[in-house]
Amino acid sequence: MSNTTIVPFGPQHPVLPEPIHLDLELDDERVVQALPSIGYVHRGLELLAERHDFIEMANVAERICGICSFIHGQGYCQGIEQLMGVEVPPRAVYLRTIWGEISRIQSHLLWLGLSADALGYESLFQHSWRIREMLVDIIEETTGGRVIFGVCKVGGIRKNVDDEVLKAVKGRMRDIQAAFNEIADVFREDPTVKKRTVGVGVLTAEDAHILGAVGPVLRGSGVPQDTRKLGYAAFGELDWEPVVEQEGDCYARCIVRVREIDQSFDIIAQCLDRMPAGEVEVSVKGKRPKGEAMFRLEQPRGEVCYYISADGKKNLERFRVRTPTFANIAPLVHMLKGCELADVPVIVLTIDPCVSCNER
Amino acid sequence: MSFLKKSPWVLHYAATSCNGCDIELLACLTPLYDVERFGIVNTGNPKHADIFLVTGSVNEESRKVVENLYAQMPDPKVVVAIGACALSGGIFKDAYNVYGGIDKVIPVDVYVPGCAARPESIIDGVVQALDILEQRAKDRKRQRKMVAV
Numbered sequence: 001m002s003n004t005t006i007v008p009f010g011p012q013h014p015v016l017p018e019p020i021h022l023d024l025e026l027d028d029e030r031v032v033q034a035l036p037s038i039g040y041v042h043r044g045l046e047l048l049a050e051r052h053d054f055i056e057m058a059n060v061a062e063r064i065c066g067i068c069s070f071i072h073g074q075g076y077c078q079g080i081e082q083l084m085g086v087e088v089p090p091r092a093v094y095l096r097t098i099w100g101e102i103s104r105i106q107s108h109l110l111w112l113g114l115s116a117d118a119l120g121y122e123s124l125f126q127h128s129w130r131i132r133e134m135l136v137d138i139i140e141e142t143t144g145g146r147v148i149f150g151v152c153k154v155g156g157i158r159k160n161v162d163d164e165v166l167k168a169v170k171g172r173m174r175d176i177q178a179a180f181n182e183i184a185d186v187f188r189e190d191p192t193v194k195k196r197t198v199g200v201g202v203l204t205a206e207d208a209h210i211l212g213a214v215g216p217v218l219r220g221s222g223v224p225q226d227t228r229k230l231g232y233a234a235f236g237e238l239d240w241e242p243v244v245e246q247e248g249d250c251y252a253r254c255i256v257r258v259r260e261i262d263q264s265f266d267i268i269a270q271c272l273d274r275m276p277a278g279e280v281e282v283s284v285k286g287k288r289p290k291g292e293a294m295f296r297l298e299q300p301r302g303e304v305c306y307y308i309s310a311d312g313k314k315n316l317e318r319f320r321v322r323t324p325t326f327a328n329i330a331p332l333v334h335m336l337k338g339c340e341l342a343d344v345p346v347i348v349l350t351i352d353p354c355v356s357c358n359e360r
Numbered sequence: 361m362s363f364l365k366k367s368p369w370v371l372h373y374a375a376t377s378c379n380g381c382d383i384e385l386l387a388c389l390t391p392l393y394d395v396e397r398f399g400i401v402n403t404g405n406p407k408h409a410d411i412f413l414v415t416g417s418v419n420e421e422s423r424k425v426v427e428n429l430y431a432q433m434p435d436p437k438v439v440v441a442i443g444a445c446a447l448s449g450g451i452f453k454d455a456y457n458v459y460g461g462i463d464k465v466i467p468v469d470v471y472v473p474g475c476a477a478r479p480e481s482i483i484d485g486v487v488q489a490l491d492i493l494e495q496r497a498k499d500r501k502r503q504r505k506m507v508a509v
Binding site for chain 1: 372373374375376377378379380381382383384386387390391392404406416417419421422425429451452454455456457458475476478
């Protein structure tokens with residue numbers, strides 16, 4: 001007879017902004033096994049493609065998740081554009097790249113804050129969100145929305161941004177980067193952060209590869225894989241390299257995100273320097289998508305795949321999303337085996353779970 | 361209202377939400393908006409909470425959790441539904457796995473619109489909820505007195 005106890009974790013838990021449930025099988029304080037169960041946020045979003053036409057569907061796709069909303073909209077639109085053979089004007093491509101990177105920075109800052117909260121480091125949580133709020137201001141000024149941008153549409157973007165505004169954005173980005181660098185050192189050096197994260201939840205490069213980890217989880221284990229290297233949007237023309245850390249523990253995953261924020265600031269600066277002039281949209285009136293398309297891009301949490309199948313009608317035949325959190329749940333369950341109960345919230349957060357992406 | 365008679369503690373649960381309203385709700389607690397200076401504290405424990413903030417619509421799985429959390433909160437309590445999904449199902453109204461707004465499951469007192477609801481409107485919703493909370497507390501006191509007599 002086994003001497004284990006089962007402790008439920010979630011769906012409503014102080015460290016989780018979102019509902020996910022884990023059954024933790026404990027032997028004393030040590031986790032023997034973790035069984036995830038999901039379904040609290042399933043809405044049936046993919047089937048809505050049958051109700052809305054393919055242009056309206058961009059708004060629905062953006063609401064897959066409120067944190068990486070813009071990147072979902074971008075992925076959907078680029079998939080449809082690929083299917084219809086629409087060439088998007090270069091200015092729209094660069095603006096999309098900038099907004100994508102801004103949402104990556106705000107998502108990572110949000111995560112750094114939540115993970116600091118899980119460590120019990122309340123002031124660091126507040127500071128991360130203070131800096132995030134400066135970015136949200138830029139998002140609001142350039143797009144109109146705070147979390148749901150609503151600017152991406154099939155054929156380009158909805159709203160052009162004036163060159164003066166972009167110039168101002170460039171100066172403010174530098175200030176935000178300086179403010180971020182102050183707290184970045186705390187994540188890098190602080191003994192309280194290190195004590196809770198170094199050597200906790202180790203995922204080796206081999207395991208990460210076998211279990212199909214993506215994004216910062218994979219790169220934190222020393223595998224230099226980043227979907228942006230495929231060169232979608234403007235990434236092919238920019239100068240950057242994927243961020244990799246070797247250790248594979250919670251600290252490495254945290255540092256990957258800290259360094260990625262710095263890198264994204266750099267990418268945005270490059271985009272602003274090379275910003276082409278001209279139109280921001282092409283008309284897709286009268287055109288209908290036909291055939292099958294698969295599109296991959298890099299979300300803050302990792303690789304996301306969109307499958308779109310259309311038969312030349314107004315509505316899509318099938319819309320399917322495979323999100324990074326889904327890919328990262330198997331590595332998470334593996335990491336939780338053998339850890340202490342007190343480390344569970346920290347490890348769960350280091351995969352940056354986005355349950356609403358995951359279940360749609 | 362000019363001052364708060366009580367420091368209300370809030371409980372947040374993301375029912376079937378897309379995260380948008382949830383991060384706006386968390387943004388209310390952070391330095392720019394900082395509702396904690398008024399004594400509004402986000403608690404993880406339903407038994408300590410006065411105001412229940414629910415975001416997102418409901419499906420079969422989250423219905424059980426919402427009902428459970430509501431039942432665990434002590435009286436008097438107020439429910440605030442945040443965001444278009446919590447009001448009516450919003451953009452996901454037609455989705456097969458969505459029942460609709462939170463009021464299909466538990467009684468809602470304050471509705472905060474928006475997709476995603478802005479932090480200012482969420483704070484406004486909580487302030488309106490406070491009035492209702494105070495009224496309910498008074499009613500309870502009166503009822504108790506009547507029973508005692």
